[in-house]
Amino acid sequence: FVECVNQRYLLVNYVHDVKDILQLYELQSGKLIRDLPLDVGTVVGLSCKKKHPDFFYKFTSFTTP
Numbered sequence: 001f002v003e004c005v006n007q008r009y010l011l012v013n014y015v016h017d018v019k020d021i022l023q024l025y026e027l028q029s030g031k032l033i034r035d036l037p038l039d040v041g042t043v044v045g046l047s048c049k050k051k052h053p054d055f056f057y058k059f060t061s062f063t064t065p
Contacts, residue, residue, distance in 0.1 A: 001013040001046050003046050005052075010024070010025045011046060011048060012025060013057075020042050022057065036057075039061055039063070039064065041059055041060055043058070044058050045057065
């Protein structure tokens, strides 16, 4: 998944070594702003608006339904 947040950031979700990675990048420079810590599991959805600073994600795993 890739979503635009607050017209300034890209929220990027991808899989690396069977683990979902969620990162926030600056849109203009492409600079990594933050890695969001996740346990082993899957991000099953992202929700955000291009013009708003808030975003939400839904995460599931064997221990977090």
